[in-house]
Amino acid sequence: MNQFLKDRETQIVTKGKHSAEIACEKKSLAGSVSQRACVFCGSRVVLYPIADALHVIHGPVGCASYTWDIRGALSSGPQLHRLSFTTDLKERDVVFGGEKKLYHALCELIDKHQPKAAFVFSTCIIGVIGDDVEAVCRQVTREKGIDVIPVMSEGFNGTKKDGYKIACGALSKLVGTDDSYKPSKYSINILGDFNLAGELWILAEYYKKLGVELVSCMTGDGRVEQIRRAHKATLNVVQCSGSMVHLAKEMKEKYGIPFMKVSYFGIEDMSDALYEVARFFKDEEMMQNARELVREEISQLLPALQPYRQKLEGKKAAIYVGGAFKAISLVKALRLLGMKTVVVGSQTGNADDYKLLKELCDDGTIIVDDSNPNELSEFVKLTGANLFIGGVKERPIAHKLGLGFCDHNHERKEALAGYVGMMNFAKEVYASVTSPVWKFIK
């Protein structure tokens, strides 16, 4: 594979051919056309869905522009999160510091919008010019009487994944600040769902049918008040994208709340997510409810999937997504559609994720960490994939190669979680792979 960056060889393995473990969690090489984003991006996407909080970007204008309404995280109420507020630093501020500007911006915004809390994101340049963002936040907290939480997410401090951790740190400042609430004994928090295309609402409905109370959702359709009392829940159910595991761990240590990792994608994983919760509460009635729900959903879903499966049987898929856990669910879901995964990779997977992926995949599957467009297009050629699953930067590449495409990232408009999500997924994959347009490519 001499067309690949030499130093990256250890980050690409083929199941059945290489016995070595994949290298991952490395910094991208200088000069690579990496698909990765930054720490700030990670923090921003995690906290963004908290709809009644103010999100202020302290930095130059670009960082704010590009993350304005960055993903379709829906809110059932306030929409404050969808506006873009920035201190829009100028050369003067870079020289003399931007603390005053930040202070005024915050005061102005809090007076005007009366948010429940505020998050202040500091971007690369803030780290370099050395503004004391924490001090400004403390001062405004004191003066305005709301929590103003610094999110020290300088982009260069790592990858998107490091940003998740910082976001969790910011959330944990809110968690535990309201003790007055008394939830039922069967209560959970949902962690790591961002309510893309309203997915959280689907899950909430399922858990309601089981008889489980949702204390808070972090962060999809999030509200500051809910997060404050999240420590009162009995269990944390963490979507295994990895973005919220840090918080779950912290809540376990601090408040003794156990957590479980689940995935809501695909029939198997979704059903497990429900059963696990029922099992945790050791309540026979709840388990009965779960069984009924699953039976009912599957009995409708399986026959409905059949026609798609027939058409998709034997087709090959390439997956390149942000988090590796998502990739794992995808491999299973594709299998349910009769499809084989021939390439699978992620921007931020860790050793455990890749191990699991390797176990799950067939021989010959290429597994890759932190890939780039050249490699991806080479892999597609090598394996003859018919479908590509990825995000915004991969879509046009896949299309140029004449492949069907399914967005499993920010740009999707259809919910992919839950049983209805599996159906949506099947429809989308089917429509894309069998589109008549592919026959016009010469």
Place this chain on the structure above:
Amino acid sequence: MILRHTTKEVKERSALTVNPAKTCQPIGAMYAALGVHGCLPHSHGSQGCCSYHRSTLTRHYKEPVMASTSSFTEGSSVFGGQANLLQAIDNIFGIYDPDIIAVHSTCLSETIGDDLGQIVGKAKDDGKIPEGKHVVQASTPSYVGSHVTGYANMVEAFIKYFSFNTNEKIRQVNLLSGWVEPSDMREIKRITEMMNIKSVLFPDTSDVLDTPMTGKYQMYPKGGTTVDEIVSMGNSMKTVAMGEWCSKKAAIMLDNKCKVPFSLTDIPIGLSATDRFVQALSTAGKVSIPDSISEERGRLVDVITDMHQYLYGKRVALWGDPDTLLPLVEFLVDIDMKPVYIVSGTPGKAFEKRMAEVLGEKVPEAKFKNGPQADMFLMHQWIKEEPVDLLIGNTYGKYISRDEGIPFVRMGFPILDRIGHSYFPTVGYSGAIRILEKMLGVLMDRQDATAPEESFELVM
């Protein structure tokens, strides 16, 4: 009601930008570099910026957008990014094999004081730049200017690096296109060909960001101005530079360095600006204006007269880049519409003066502003004070359009939720017809949708 947070009352803001009508310099540098054949843009900074710029360009053009990054770490931000850039140059030529790497800086690399010129010089001395290959660099910190000035800086950098006067004048005109769509670049070339003028258009993203589907992925598509062409620009008779913000710097560079005189025109949007552009071309190329062009103009004027009754007096709010806003506003005034609110996040003193000239006495109620706090929030506040009939600007206007129920024509950058901009030009006379078509389309759709049944007719 996503924008329920917008208040009607306009208060002076000093510290805060809400819903910016601009973005940062590097993305402009990236776009300009993509208009050069065989060029890979390179972002000298952390991965995040590069990833955002690529995503945004990808969303707007619906094409793969390639760019590499220096992948700064915490260490680089303390010790400087020289080692990263040197390694990057090595890796890029080794693997992606472009003809040219166009390096731009980011906020971060500028703030820590990396000197791109010095680092590229060192790369050259160390033999990291293979024979016949090039590394061009431009300084584009985002706390200065906007995406538009970033574009201008990169265009200037190319001219500075490549163009050369060998004292062999060629009968050729340089066209500095300004930040327009691939379709517009194609249209500018078509107009120039119709006038029988040999020209070099730079940058030229046609056939780069509107490539046909072939089932193959090409990292360097066939389009883009070639190195030879850019070199030859130093020997041209004249430069026609479109857009004060986008192109003037490069034009001055060509004049100073290669003694190629320039005339500065607006980007040819609408009637008057296209008239001036065609006139500038005819002067520069020493040719007369062919009938075929006059006929296109005649068709445009015909459409305007046919439709005047639907256009006159309509109040319009616009936002975007100064070089496109100025001729566009002028066009609206020419066709008797009332451009009443105009914002551009891009700073630059000339804006107010030129805008006042363009608006003339015709629209005394017009409000316009550019620079830091000239953002979409301000625009929305103005609209809340007194509404308009039509919005023209990039995708971010959709929130206002929906919340206030105002028809909306998408023009500018970025357009993330519609297609057409990369394929159908808005420059030139026929481009102006397209603008009219779009405006009339949304205005009349609204009329059809809201007319009471008794006055709803076949012919409106």
